[in-house]
Amino acid sequence: MPSGDFIHVLFFGDLVGKPGRKAVERYLQNLLPQEKPDVIIANGENATHGFGLIERHYRELTEMGIHVITGGNHTWDRKEIVDYIDTVDNLLRPDNVPATLPGTGCRVFDFGSFKIGVINLIGQVFMGNYNSPWERLEMLVNQVKKETPVIFLDFHAEATAEKIALAHHCTSLGVSAMVGTHTHVQTADERVLLNAMGQNQMGFITDAGFNGAYNSVIGMDIDSSMLRLKSMLPARLEVALTHTLQVNAVQFKINPETGQCSTVQRISKRLEPLLCNPLDNPDKAE
Numbered sequence: 001m002p003s004g005d006f007i008h009v010l011f012f013g014d015l016v017g018k019p020g021r022k023a024v025e026r027y028l029q030n031l032l033p034q035e036k037p038d039v040i041i042a043n044g045e046n047a048t049h050g051f052g053l054i055e056r057h058y059r060e061l062t063e064m065g066i067h068v069i070t071g072g073n074h075t076w077d078r079k080e081i082v083d084y085i086d087t088v089d090n091l092l093r094p095d096n097v098p099a100t101l102p103g104t105g106c107r108v109f110d111f112g113s114f115k116i117g118v119i120n121l122i123g124q125v126f127m128g129n130y131n132s133p134w135e136r137l138e139m140l141v142n143q144v145k146k147e148t149p150v151i152f153l154d155f156h157a158e159a160t161a162e163k164i165a166l167a168h169h170c171t172s173l174g175v176s177a178m179v180g181t182h183t184h185v186q187t188a189d190e191r192v193l194l195n196a197m198g199q200n201q202m203g204f205i206t207d208a209g210f211n212g213a214y215n216s217v218i219g220m221d222i223d224s225s226m227l228r229l230k231s232m233l234p235a236r237l238e239v240a241l242t243h244t245l246q247v248n249a250v251q252f253k254i255n256p257e258t259g260q261c262s263t264v265q266r267i268s269k270r271l272e273p274l275l276c277n278p279l280d281n282p283d284k285a286e
């Protein structure tokens with residue numbers, strides 16, 4: 001059993017390119033032994049140069065200690081994911097997509113002294129023609145509850161109202177923790193939500209933010225982002241390679257017996273450049 005009677009679940013918002021992978025790696029390397037979370041989850045939809053996740057980078061993330069990687073609308077940007085997503089254990093994609101797509105959006109992970117179910121859904125407002133996340137959620141939660149009361153949801157969505165409304169629905173179902181992802185901007189509304197009966201404590205934040213280049217437009221190069229918006233031409237977006245990095249994460253304290261969350265801690269850090277910076281060579285941006 002983890003320290004005390006609780007488990008600590010650490011979630012990193014979207015990792016954007018190499019700066020995102022390096023920011024998370026540095027953050028995890030610098031944690032003291034007593035600070036190590038029991039479960040580490042990260043959204044990896046932008047981890048390969050801002051778009052998608054190739055298998056080599058999936059391995060890189062799991063080797064640095066991330067236990068579960070979730071996805072979003074950019075999950076399919078690198079075609080090779082279609083070939084490997086069903087061959088690996090720790091990678092999810094949104095569940096509410098056509099069933100013909102490979103991969104899964106819900107899985108229970110066994111940590112020995114406890115289990116955690118992780119669900120990944122995608123929103124419909126300003127996102128595209130995805131299936132209803134509302135219709136899938138109750139079925140998935142009930143499926144996970146057969147194995148564990150500890151349930152974590154990454155809801156990848158644009159609209160804050162859609163995320164907050166779904167969060168209230170989650171409290172009625174007994175979800176332990178829910179994070180929003182996709183906007184790459186961390187919101188300051190972390191809290192423990194209760195259902196209408198004042199029960200089912202669920203940790204929540206509307207958006208966990210992103211990990212990557214600090215001086216950027218949500219992780220992408222400022223000049224190419226401005227050019228694209230000013231010219232309205234489909235200019236190629238590049239990952240920003242500034243040497244100051246940012247870490248955006250959220251940590252939840254959860255009772256593994258009841259699935260109730262008692263504490264939510266928002267993490268937003270700026271990492272100053274190292275003397276020998278791995279981003280120095282732009283040819284190795286990936």
Ligand SMILES: [Fe+2]
Nearest residue numbers: 014045046182
């Ligand atoms: Fe993203």
Ligand SMILES: [Fe+2]
Nearest residue numbers: 072073074182
């Ligand atoms: Fe996204």
